[in-house]
Amino acid sequence: MMLANLFTGSVRSVGLSSLMRVVGVATRLLPIAQPTMLVGPGASARLGQAICDFDHTRVLIVTDPVVAKLGLTQPLLQALKAGGTAYVVFDKVLADAPIPVIEKGVALFKSKGCDAIVAFGGGSAMDAAKAIALCAANHKHPAQLAGYFKGLRAPAPIYAVPTTAGTGSEVTVAAVISDPETHRKLVIADTRIVPRMAALDPTLMLGLPPDITAATGMDALTHAIEAYIGHWRTAFTDRMALSAVSMIFEALPVVYASGQNVAAREKMALAANYAGQAFTRANVGYVHAIAHQVGGLYRTPHGLANAILLPHVLRFLSPAIQPQLAKLARRAKLGKKGDSEAALAQHFLDAIDAMNTRLGIPTHLATLREEDIPALARAACQEAEANYPVPVYLTQADCEGVIRQVLAPQPLMLKRKTRRPAVKSLPAA
Numbered sequence: 001m002m003l004a005n006l007f008t009g010s011v012r013s014v015g016l017s018s019l020m021r022v023v024g025v026a027t028r029l030l031p032i033a034q035p036t037m038l039v040g041p042g043a044s045a046r047l048g049q050a051i052c053d054f055d056h057t058r059v060l061i062v063t064d065p066v067v068a069k070l071g072l073t074q075p076l077l078q079a080l081k082a083g084g085t086a087y088v089v090f091d092k093v094l095a096d097a098p099i100p101v102i103e104k105g106v107a108l109f110k111s112k113g114c115d116a117i118v119a120f121g122g123g124s125a126m127d128a129a130k131a132i133a134l135c136a137a138n139h140k141h142p143a144q145l146a147g148y149f150k151g152l153r154a155p156a157p158i159y160a161v162p163t164t165a166g167t168g169s170e171v172t173v174a175a176v177i178s179d180p181e182t183h184r185k186l187v188i189a190d191t192r193i194v195p196r197m198a199a200l201d202p203t204l205m206l207g208l209p210p211d212i213t214a215a216t217g218m219d220a221l222t223h224a225i226e227a228y229i230g231h232w233r234t235a236f237t238d239r240m241a242l243s244a245v246s247m248i249f250e251a252l253p254v255v256y257a258s259g260q261n262v263a264a265r266e267k268m269a270l271a272a273n274y275a276g277q278a279f280t281r282a283n284v285g286y287v288h289a290i291a292h293q294v295g296g297l298y299r300t301p302h303g304l305a306n307a308i309l310l311p312h313v314l315r316f317l318s319p320a321i322q323p324q325l326a327k328l329a330r331r332a333k334l335g336k337k338g339d340s341e342a343a344l345a346q347h348f349l350d351a352i353d354a355m356n357t358r359l360g361i362p363t364h365l366a367t368l369r370e371e372d373i374p375a376l377a378r379a380a381c382q383e384a385e386a387n388y389p390v391p392v393y394l395t396q397a398d399c400e401g402v403i404r405q406v407l408a409p410q411p412l413m414l415k416r417k418t419r420r421p422a423v424k425s426l427p428a429a
Helices: 002-027 044-052 065-070 074-083 099-111 123-138 209-231 236-259 262-282 285-298 302-320 324-332 341-358 370-387 394-403
Strands: 036-039 057-064 085-089 116-121 158-162 174-179 184-189 197-200
Touching: 002 174, 002 262, 002 302, 036 044, 036 262, 036 285, 044 074, 044 116, 044 158, 057 074, 057 099, 057 123, 074 085, 085 099, 085 370, 099 123, 099 174, 099 370, 116 123, 123 174, 123 184, 123 370, 174 285, 197 262, 209 236, 209 302, 209 324, 209 341, 209 394, 236 262, 285 302, 285 370, 285 394, 302 341, 302 394, 324 341, 370 394
Parallel strands: 036 197, 057 085, 057 116, 116 158, 158 197
Antiparallel strands: 174 184
C-alpha cells in the first residue's frame, strides 16, 4: 500500500508539473510593462513632478494612517501642488487590504472624479490601490475580480511609492486582498495593474522599526528564492532573483542593525524590486501558499509568515532543488572553494536559519493550532496546484508535516479554558 501511495503521488506530481510547464510557456508571451523607475533620495518628490506632466484631473493618493501621520507623503503632495495637479488623500488602508476598505476607496475615487492613483506605502497600500483602480474601471465588487484577468476594462494609470523593501509590488501583476467575512486572501492578477512609474526613495524607509525591516526583507528574499527554484524560471528571472539574494544577504543585516543607513536602505529597495521582477514572471510556491492561509485565518503579517515558513519548506524540497540551493549559496557568498554541491546547499539552508535568528524572527507561529492544520494544508495544496510551478507538489500529509514544524511547543500543564471550534474547511486563496 505504501509503495502504491508513493507511486500515485509521484505520478500526480509529474502530471501537475507538466501542466504547469505548458502554462509557463504561455506566460512568457504575456506583455508585462516595466515601470519607469526613479531611484534615490528625493525620488518621491521627483515622481510627483513627473505625474504633473501627464495632466491628470485629480489623483487619488492611497496610503495608510501611519504613513500619513508620519508625513512621508508630503514631498510628493508638495510636488503635485506646485505642479498644479489636484489630489485627494485616502489614508484608510488597513493590513491585508480588506475588501470593505477597498470599497470605500472606490467610492472616493468615483465621487471625486479621479483619473489616476498613487499607491504610497507598504504592500497593503499597493494592493489596495491596484484593486481600487481595477474595481473603479470595471464597476465590480473586489471579490469578482479575484483570479486572472477578470476585468474587461483597463484601470486608470497607477503610480507607486513603496515605503518598505519587501513586496516589490511596484513591478508586479498581482494584488492580494482579504475578505474578513470568510478569512480568505484573494489574489487579483492582471498585467494592466502594474504601475506606470515608481519611486524607490530610501529616505522614506529610514524610520522603519527593526521588526518590520526584518519581516519585509525576508519577504523579498522569499520572492527571489521561490522564483529561482520554480519551473517558470528564465534567464531573466534567474538574473533578477540571484541579484536580489546577493543584495539581501549583504544589506538586510545592515539595515536591521542600523536603520538610518541610506545606502543599505536603497540596496534593499532595489533588491525587493528585482525579486518582484523575478516572481511576477516566475511565480512563487509553497511558502506563499501556506502563508496566505495562515494570514487569512490568523491575520499573521505576510512577511513574517513567509520568514517563519521559508526554512521548513526549503528543507522539505531540498532533495529536488540541490543544484539551485548550491547556486544560491555561491551568490550569498557562503561556503568555501571546493565545497560540494550538497555542502553548499546545506550552507544555504543553515544560512536561512541563521538570518532568521539574527533578525529576531520567531521559530514558531504562536497562533497556529494543531486542529487547524489539516484545513490549512488542504487550502495551501489547492492554491499551489492551481497556480504555482513548484519543483515538487506536496501531498496533504506532506504539507501538514511542514506546517506542523512551526507549531509552538505546548506546555505540559494548561489551565482549562474555553476554546473556539476548529476550522473545518478553508477555501483556497
